[in-house]
Amino acid sequence: xxxxxESGPGLVKxxxxxxxxxxxxxxxxxxxxNYWSWIRQRPGKGLEWIGYIFHSGSTYYNPSxxxxxxxxxxxxxxxxSLKLSSVTxxxxxxxxxxxxQWDLLPGDDWYFDLWGRGTLVTxxx
Amino acid sequence: xxxxxxxPSVSAAPGQRVTISCSGSSxxxxxxYVSWYQQLPGTAPKLLIHENxxxxxxxxxxxxxxxxxxxxxxxxxxxxxxDEGDYYCAAWDTRLSAVIFGGGTKLTVL
Numbered sequence: 001x002x003x004x005x006e007s008g009p010g011l012v013k014x015x016x017x018x019x020x021x022x023x024x025x026x027x028x029x030x031x032x033x034n035y036w037s038w039i040r041q042r043p044g045k046g047l048e049w050i051g052y053i054f055h056s057g058s059t060y061y062n063p064s065x066x067x068x069x070x071x072x073x074x075x076x077x078x079x080x081s082l083k084l085s086s087v088t089x090x091x092x093x094x095x096x097x098x099x100x101q102w103d104l105l106p107g108d109d110w111y112f113d114l115w116g117r118g119t120l121v122t123x124x125x
Numbered sequence: 126x127x128x129x130x131x132x133p134s135v136s137a138a139p140g141q142r143v144t145i146s147c148s149g150s151s152x153x154x155x156x157x158y159v160s161w162y163q164q165l166p167g168t169a170p171k172l173l174i175h176e177n178x179x180x181x182x183x184x185x186x187x188x189x190x191x192x193x194x195x196x197x198x199x200x201x202x203x204x205x206x207x208d209e210g211d212y213y214c215a216a217w218d219t220r221l222s223a224v225i226f227g228g229g230t231k232l233t234v235l
Binding site for chain 1: 127168170171175219222
């Protein structure tokens with residue numbers, strides 16, 4: 001079955017760039033109509049969707065984070081990655097990668113059917 | 126404060142039924158579909174319901190979802206201690222152009 005696993009530094013200094021990788025096993029990120037997504041959860045808070053990369057390579061970012069986010073994919077390694085620039089303490093969170101699904105029914109039907117275990121990233125000097 | 130409003134906590138006894146509400150607006154729940162997630166302590170969220178009321182394979186039928194107007198509800202019957210955790214609703218918001226999540230509801234099985 002398809003599994004997702006996040007990896008990357010657990011500590012990032014303020015003003016630097018947070019970089020994480022999600023490795024997908026059991027299925028190719030280049031196949032199927034999947035929206036490979038990043039979602040974060042700040043300590044004691046709810047979930048925040050960051051954005052996705054589609055199997056075609058197209059991307060979309062949450063407008064609230066768009067100016068600082070880059071999501072890219074590496075089909076040869078079956079990975080996709082997140083870069084978040086100019087981080088502050090407010091970016092301290094558990095970061096999850098997830099497989100998103102979308103249908104236009106009418107009305108948008110968005111959901112995330114597979115999640116990685118998450119990785120804690122702390123922004124601190 | 127989340128755009129989708131959920132009660133901070135709900136509780137019920139084992140074997141009982143509980144409902145968790147999720148209130149939104151016409152830009153999200155009113156015109157789009159709702160999904161629900163369960164997050165057990167120390168684990169990643171897990172999809173319970175999508176398209177308002179559809180259960181993925183492996184989710185028992187004691188969980189159900191419904192939507193009316195700009196609100197959605199998750200129902201759980203036959204409560205078990207293993208159901209304790211946080212529950213989140215989510216939907217696409219047309220005005221914000223993003224997937225948004227509710228603030229989460231902590232379920233306690235007394």
